[in-house]
Structures are given as structure tokens and as C-alpha cells.
Amino acid sequence: MTNKAKGPSGGIMKARFVSRFALASVIASATFSAACHNTAQEPTTPGIGESTAARVQAAQPTTISPPTMPTAVSPPAMAQGSVAMPSQAEIQRMLEAARTKYESVTEGKNADYIPALAKVDSKLFGIAVVLANGEVVETGDTNAPFAIESISKVFALSRLIEDKGAADVEKAIGVNATGQPFNSVLAVELNQMNKEHPAGNPLVNAGAITTVALVPARSGAERWDRIKKTMDAFAGRQLSVDEEVYKSETATNTHNRGIAYLLQSYEVIKGDPSEALDIYTRECSVSVTARDLAMMGATLANGGTNPVTHQRIVSPDTASHVLAMMMTGGLYETTGTWVYRVGVPAKSGVGGGILAVVPGKYAIAAFSPPLDKAGNSVRAQRAIESIVQDTSGSLFAARPMGGSPTATKPASGTTPRKPATQAP
Numbered sequence: 001m002t003n004k005a006k007g008p009s010g011g012i013m014k015a016r017f018v019s020r021f022a023l024a025s026v027i028a029s030a031t032f033s034a035a036c037h038n039t040a041q042e043p044t045t046p047g048i049g050e051s052t053a054a055r056v057q058a059a060q061p062t063t064i065s066p067p068t069m070p071t072a073v074s075p076p077a078m079a080q081g082s083v084a085m086p087s088q089a090e091i092q093r094m095l096e097a098a099r100t101k102y103e104s105v106t107e108g109k110n111a112d113y114i115p116a117l118a119k120v121d122s123k124l125f126g127i128a129v130v131l132a133n134g135e136v137v138e139t140g141d142t143n144a145p146f147a148i149e150s151i152s153k154v155f156a157l158s159r160l161i162e163d164k165g166a167a168d169v170e171k172a173i174g175v176n177a178t179g180q181p182f183n184s185v186l187a188v189e190l191n192q193m194n195k196e197h198p199a200g201n202p203l204v205n206a207g208a209i210t211t212v213a214l215v216p217a218r219s220g221a222e223r224w225d226r227i228k229k230t231m232d233a234f235a236g237r238q239l240s241v242d243e244e245v246y247k248s249e250t251a252t253n254t255h256n257r258g259i260a261y262l263l264q265s266y267e268v269i270k271g272d273p274s275e276a277l278d279i280y281t282r283e284c285s286v287s288v289t290a291r292d293l294a295m296m297g298a299t300l301a302n303g304g305t306n307p308v309t310h311q312r313i314v315s316p317d318t319a320s321h322v323l324a325m326m327m328t329g330g331l332y333e334t335t336g337t338w339v340y341r342v343g344v345p346a347k348s349g350v351g352g353g354i355l356a357v358v359p360g361k362y363a364i365a366a367f368s369p370p371l372d373k374a375g376n377s378v379r380a381q382r383a384i385e386s387i388v389q390d391t392s393g394s395l396f397a398a399r400p401m402g403g404s405p406t407a408t409k410p411a412s413g414t415t416p417r418k419p420a421t422q423a424p
């Protein structure tokens with residue numbers, strides 16, 4: 001693991017390291033999740049529902065005890081899946097092998113439609129795994145900050161499902177893959193024409209801007225606050241907005257502006273489209289590290305409870321619906337290829353991060369800025385594919401009852417599968 005990271009300008013900077021076990025951070029995150037949880041049913045109009053006193057009480061951190069440090073013991077045999085998790089040392093070796101193998105890959109290119117992202121050092125490469133019990137294994141530039149971008153959609157969606165329920169979100173946004181690029185206007189139009197929901201699903205831009213607009217709050221400021229605090233609680237620490245990315249994206253997001261107003265014209269966004277767009281742009285500009293992302297994913301892997309702060313951020317039901325959405329649309333038009341090769345829910349962002357989750361077991365996040373044509377990090381995809389295979393993490397992997405307990409490496413885009421036996 002490196003303690004130095006190259007900053008966006010290419011110069012060496014001191015790695016930003018924030019101890020997530022610091023009591024202040026714990027109290028803060030406990031407050032965030034309590035506040036998020038307790039405002040879950042908050043109405044959009046003032047004066048109805050939970051009283052101010054109750055909200056203030058919910059924000060008191062006094063009853064929160066500090067989380068236990070993750071220990072070095074091997075994780076308990078996980079209930080789900082038929083293959084036991086490898087030890088921490090084995091996972092460490094897998095991560096290092098993947099980093100060594102893929103760090104020389106030169107395919108792909110930084111996102112440049114958001115100018116601030118074009119400047120990020122393309123060589124940065126970090127991989128972090130957080131097990132569902134909170135243990136962290138990492139290699140490379142896992143403390144280098146980067147913009148979360150579209151991966152934020154996962155956490156805004158978590159907020160909305162927790163608040164409104166899965167059925168309402170399905171009705172209000174749609175949950176089917178568009179098969180189109182993340183910012184497709186054509187997808188909005190085709191859905192409208194076919195009497196499907198124009199927003200598509202919460203992980204494309206149209207659906208994500210709609211998600212923001214639907215988060216219950218009495219003002220735009222409160223809506224942003226609730227989304228941000230949800231992200232913080234998933235991460236177990238207070239995240240910050242990268243103001244340079246936010247300004248850069250705000251100055252150039254005319255295409256998203258078009259989508260927001262198109263959605264207003266179809267009466268999907270009923271409030272102010274520019275407010276929803278601004279909050280969406282802010283959530284995309286939140287700065288995370290690969291380690292943060294893996295912790296956020298581990299919260300989903302752990303049924304919605306952060307495995308280090310032990311705070312319940314969302315219900316297991318919400319977490320499972322969010323993971324389902326990641327499975328069907330997390331990498332946009334190349335999600336089918338991803339699921340075929342890797343077999344786990346994931347979400348990418350044009351900042352270069354990808355988060356993948358093996359429910360009940362672990363989350364893995366990789367960061368490397370150069371992207372493929374669909375906007376997914378090239379090295380991150382390869383590293384995650386390799387580690388999920390090494391840990392037999394595919395959700396579709398099953399072994400015959402009573403068969404040999406030896407795990408075989410599943411087929412991938414690059415590794416041909418050997419037939420086990422001759423067909424009868």
C-alpha cells in the first residue's frame with residue numbers, strides 16, 4: 001500500500017488519510033445515520049409528521065458507542081454462497097497480483113467532457129476490499145481522492161427506496177435497463193414513446209436526476225443534506241464535495257440540463273429541474289477514495305448496516321433492491337458483458353471508480369481514471385473481474401450437490417472454460 005498519491009495536477013502530494021475509527025468521525029456518522037433514519041418518513045410539506053423536537057433528539061450523539069476496530073482474525077464462514085472466503089493474506093495476494101498484472105494496461109482515456117476529470121493522473125490505480133465484517137484489504141492508491149460521479153446514484157437511490165419503498169420507486173422512475181449510454185436522450189424518448197417510464201432507471205442520468213427530485217424534503221438544501229448524509233453514513237465518515245469538480249461540471253453540464261428539462265416536459269420532474277440537476281451534480285462531485293467506496297459497498301454487502309460503525313443505514317430490503325439495480329444497469333450498455341463475465345452487481349463512475357458487491361461477503365472498489373467508450377474504468381473492470389473470480393464471488397456460481405468442494409475458476413472474457421466432463 002502506498003502512502004503517497006499523485007494529485008490531480010500530477011504532483012506528489014501527501015496522501016489524505018482520515019481515520020474512520022476516530023471517535024469524532026464515529027459520532028458524526030452515527031448522527032448522520034440517525035438523522036437519515038429518523039427523517040425517513042419526512043413529508044415534503046412542513047408541519048406534518050415528525051416534530052422538530054424529535055428530529056433534534058434524533059441528532060443527539062450521546063447514546064452512540066464507538067465501533068470496535070476490525071480485528072485481524074479470519075472472517076467467519078459467510079452464510080451465503082457455497083465457497084468460503086479466502087483469508088485476508090490470500091486476498092492481499094490476489095489484490096497485489098491484479099495490480100501488478102493490470103497497471104501496465106494503457107487502454108482507455110480520462111473523461112474529458114468534465115474538464116476537471118481530464119487533469120487527474122491517469123496512472124493512479126488502487127484496489128480495496130472491505131469484507132462484510134469490516135476488515136479492509138487494499139493495495140495501490142487507495143487513499144487517493146477522486147470524484148464519485150455516477151456511483152453516487154447508488155446512494156441517492158438507497159435514500160429514496162428507504163424513504164418511499166421499492167414499489168413506489170419502481171413506479172416513479174422505472175427499473176429496466178435502457179441499453180443506452182448513461183446520458184441518453186434517445187432512451188428517454190424511446191421509453192416515452194413505448195409508454196415505459198421516461199426516466200428509465202435510477203442509475204442512468206435521467207433516472208438519477210429524477211431520484212434526487214423525489215427525495216422527501218422541504219427545501220433543496222434539505223434534500224441535498226439528506227443525500228449527502230446518507231453517503232457519509234455509508235462511508236462511515238464525513239465526505240466532502242470536490243469544489244473544482246463541482247464547478248467544472250456545473251459549467252459544462254448542458255446535456256444533463258437538457259435531460260432535466262425534458263423530464264419536466266413529460267411531467268416526471270414536477271419541481272424545479274435546475275434544483276434537481278444542481279443536487280445531482282453535487283452528489284457526483286463528492287470526493288471519495290477506493291477505500292471509502294469499498295466501505296460504502298460493504299454496507300450494502302452487509303444488508304445496509306455499516307460494518308465498522310455498526311449503524312443501520314438502510315434496511316436489508318432496500319440494500320437488496322439497490323444491488324438488483326446495480327446488477328441490471330450498473331455499467332450501462334455494457335452491463336450484460338459485465339454480468340456475463342463477472343456475475344456481481346457493480347456501479348461505475350466517470351471519475352474512474354468502480355464498486356462491486358458480493359452480497360453477504362464483501363465489496364471491492366477499484367480506481368483508475370482511463371475509461372472505455374461506455375465510461376467504465378478499464379483497469380478497474382479487469383482488476384475486479386480477476387478478484388471476483390479468484391474468490392469465486394460470482395452470484396451465478398453453483399457447484400453440483402455432493403460434488404468436489406474444489407472451486408474452479410469461472411470463465412471470463414479472456415480465460416476459456418474447460419469442460420468438466422464429456423456431455424452424455
Ligand code: DON
Nearest residue numbers: 149150182284348349350375
Ligand atoms: O452526469 C454526468 O455526466 C456525470 N456527473 C456522471 C456520469 C458517470 O459517472 C457515468 N458513469 N460511468
